[in-house]
Amino acid sequence: MPSTADSPRPESALEELRHDPSSRKRFLRMAGGGSAAVALSLALAACGGKKNGGGGNQIGGAGVGTAGFGQGDVGILNYALTLEYLEADLYRAAVATGKLSGRLLELAKRFGAEEQAHVTTLEGTVRGLGGKPASRPKPRFALASRAQILTTLSQVEDVGASAYLGQVDRIQSKAVLAAALAIHTVEARHAAVLGAMLGQPVSPQGAFARPATSVDVLQQVQGFLSG
DSSP states (O other): OOOOTTSOOOOOHHHHHHHOHHHHHHHHHHHTSTHHHHHHHHHHHHTTTOOOOGGGGGGOTTSTTOGGGOSHHHHHHHHHHHHHHHHHHHHHHHHHTSOOOHHHHHHHHHHHHHHHHHHHHHHHHHHHTTOOOOOOOOBOOOOSSHHHHHHHHHHHHHHHHHHHHTTTTTOOOHHHHHHHHHHHHHHHHHHHHHHHHTTOOSSTTTTSOOOOOHHHHHHHHGGGBOO
16 A cells, blocks of 8 residues: 555665664575675665655656656666666667777676676566566767767766665665665676776775765766657
């Protein structure tokens, strides 16, 4: 039953893990411990001051401007899937330009394959929850030179990493949260490597990455969409 003004909003999976040590231990066993523990710690730190996002299902699972992706965790997954479509298409387009070589070409191929794996996983998860995967957007990339390609790759990966972090306190299912944290860490690694190739700090935001709201993310990716 949907929450009302007089009924408490359900805790997100992240809030339950924050408040319940036994639930947190079970989650880490399910997620494989190790890197999952690091990702969870970072998510708790980054989102520690945010209010419960569960009520956001009234405006789309992923927040303002995302109602078209669906409600609840399916909406969040489709929002993330749309970003993954964009990333996978960007890497394919970048490789196809023929302007890359050496280390950057190798990374573009490898990172692109990883983004496509994210696409496949998210599509399957949406279907597993009884939803329909989001439509693939039509991208528009300016890739006239190696420098422009590298800058665009870095920008899109930065957006992807911050977008996942902006959703972790809205997710209700611990299985979906585990998948989101696992993908977020990969997006962050991609962003760090590409940023370093541009001479940027490996951790430009310092000790704790900043999450991005759906409004911020949709504004940032608008320039990469053809309509």
